[in-house]
Amino acid sequence: MPQQRSLSTRTMDVLAAFTADNPHLSLSDISRRAGLSLTTTHRIVADLAGWGALERGPDGRYDVGLRLFETAALAQRGPALREIALPYLEDLYEATHENVQLAVREGLEVVYIERIAGRDAVPVLTRVGGRFALHATGVGLVLLAFAPREIQERVLSEPLTTWTTQTISDPATLRATLADVRRSDHAVSRGQVTLDALSLACPVRGSDDEVVAAVSVVVQIDTDPRGLLPALRAASRSISRALGSPRARRSDARPPDA
Amino acid sequence: MPQQRSLSTRTMDVLAAFTADNPHLSLSDISRRAGLSLTTTHRIVADLAGWGALERGPDGRYDVGLRLFETAALAQRGPALREIALPYLEDLYEATHENVQLAVREGLEVVYIERIAGRDAVPVLTRVGGRFALHATGVGLVLLAFAPREIQERVLSEPLTTWTTQTISDPATLRATLADVRRSDHAVSRGQVTLDALSLACPVRGSDDEVVAAVSVVVQIDTDPRGLLPALRAASRSISRALGSPRARRSDARPPDA
Structure with missing residues (x-):
């Protein structure tokens, strides 16, 4: 070898x-x-x-x-994307004081390219430059929901690793969850990685409106995600606009569930 | 070749x-x-x-x-140091809403390992992963002031690049400035890189109390740095303490000019 x-x-x-x-x-x-x-x-x-x-x-x-x-600071899908997204991630951090994360998909995994957190944010397992499974976290569910069909089928055909009793382990549930993410344009992951954390994520779109990244806020499990969604949507929309997404530029663009 | x-x-x-x-x-x-x-x-x-x-x-x-x-996310003097420093850099950003920077010395240059900035911060020439001369910026002056003598002499013996009319170009002035940085334990760089920006920097110390990094806030030139110094000192002290600096742990440690 x-x-x-x-x-x-x-x-x-x-x-x-x-x-x-x-x-x-x-x-x-x-x-x-x-x-x-x-x-x-x-x-x-x-x-x-x-x-x-x-x-x-x-x-x-x-x-x-x-x-x-x-x-490595020149990696377009890493630090270069992070630099464009940073002011919006900072706004989101200030509005929430929780973990704010930016991630992209690499093959069958998530790679975290930014995580902003204060001292009091809920502990998370993620690390900048680190990988994680697609099916468990908020950013992973968003990136998987908008991934090419063959990527989805490969994840659905393999055993789904579980971290807690809440991790999705059944392919049919995962398939339904992904459809829901596409419909609502956001993902909620509740206690799937650690039982005390909830992750809320939205897609970031590039110049062809393809989903190129996902942004999330990770909070205590008992937080009502509805209170965070507007700020998260605004941040993901702003980052998409900065990347040249036509959809994010349209003033009439509304999430399907609004 | x-x-x-x-x-x-x-x-x-x-x-x-x-x-x-x-x-x-x-x-x-x-x-x-x-x-x-x-x-x-x-x-x-x-x-x-x-x-x-x-x-x-x-x-x-x-x-x-x-x-x-x-x-590259595993680089100890880069992302690993950044991860330890991040909560304190975030505090500093929230207190100031200006550019907050963390940098280390590599040979005769500064390498920026973090820059946090909102949309309204004064524009700067620096970039995460980018290099800059030691003699012009706040972080550079701190890193040079505490560098080994031979590094200082090499910088002092070479022509000093100027970016503005305010950049230190005279070795005698630079030598006096470095002595002042060591005495006061902080550096102020006024309009030396761009005429509209002022950089205030403090050293970050490691487990042997050696200076391993510098943290700075870059603000509009007309800002009074005295208002920023306590927050910056607190941040650099906290990061040093997190790195195991004995000096930062001592409760009676006071900056020489306090």
């Missing part, structure tokens, strides 16, 4: 050895996790450290380096 | 071809900017796209991909 990988791919696999659970790695950790010999690992790590993609700490272990962060 | 670079380094140089001014590149753009043959570029780009570090757009040009953002 390692023999089939090109050196460019092996270089990236050295970077992929670093994860949120294991962000500080020794050479032998990297070698083992990337499935590469110590010699090859040593050579690639030296190159990556020289370039700045890895940084060596005082204990001799390596971290992901600042230069990789600088390059 | 290209022959001397290892394939790992050439792989990273393909990524480095992408910049804030040129984030969408064709294969021939990448080839030219990375100084690699089209054949080599094609092979590396295909590997990077397969891994997810690059994404191909509908026009055939490439962008930095979301997967690079996911890996």
Whole structure:
């Protein structure tokens, strides 16, 4: 298997050895996790450290380096989208003082590209740059509801991981929930990831009115989501307009359930 | 020159071809900017796209991909530090509604790792993941004032780029300014980057009390910085405490000018 990988791919696999659970790695950790010999690992790590993609700490272990962060800041579906959305996310945070999240779909998962939260917000499992399943969170349900049909069918055909007793685990329920999200143009996820949190999410549309992201507010489970929906709709509409969505520009555009 | 670079380094140089001014590149753009043959570029780009570090757009040009953002989110001096600092930066933003920035030093430059701003904040030239000179901004002056002596001497020995008539261009003035920053434990930069902006910055200290970052508020030039300093000091102190700074934990710790 390692023999089939090109050196460019092996270089990236050295970077992929670093994860949120294991962000500080020794050479032998990297070698083992990337499935590469110590010699090859040593050579690639030296190159990556020289370039700045890895940084060596005082204990001799390596971290992901600042230069990789600088390059990754150019990702259009990540930081570039976040920069456009930021003022509206800030407004939403000030109006709620809760977790405000912006996420996109990558394959069969959600990737969080922003999370704004104060000290008193309800704890969440998400992390900027982290992934999560599509079927459990508010942003995931929005992104799945508006994903291509084949993505939906793949999620519906696989076992649905559960985090709590409230997580949707039945494909028929998920299918009905997705139809409801499309109809109402928003999603509510109640206690599906942690029992004490409720997530309310709306779609963000791009220049072809395709759903390119989702924005959510995560609050205590006993919060009435109806009180949050207008502010969330306004934020997602404003971000969509900033992205050039024709639908968000139309003054007569109303959510179907308004 | 290209022959001397290892394939790992050439792989990273393909990524480095992408910049804030040129984030969408064709294969021939990448080839030219990375100084690699089209054949080599094609092979590396295909590997990077397969891994997810690059994404191909509908026009055939490439962008930095979301997967690079996911890996870069693990950078300890970037997103990991930002995550710890975020609640305090949010407090500062709410108290001021101005640009709130968090930055670290990388060599002879500042790298911005967070910028929070509303719609009405004064325009700034900075961007998350972007670099700037050390001698002109508030965060830069703080990071330079507390940098190792050899870093200071290198900056002082090179020509000082000016952005406005107010930018420090004289080494003797810069040396005096740095001494003042160390004495007062904060920096004020007035119109040095754009004539209409004032930046006020304080150091963030780590577990050995070394200065690991700087936090700033950038406001209109006619703002009295004395009104902002207590909130900024509180934020930088809180972040330092969260990072384990012994000095920030001491209840009797007072800034020298208090």
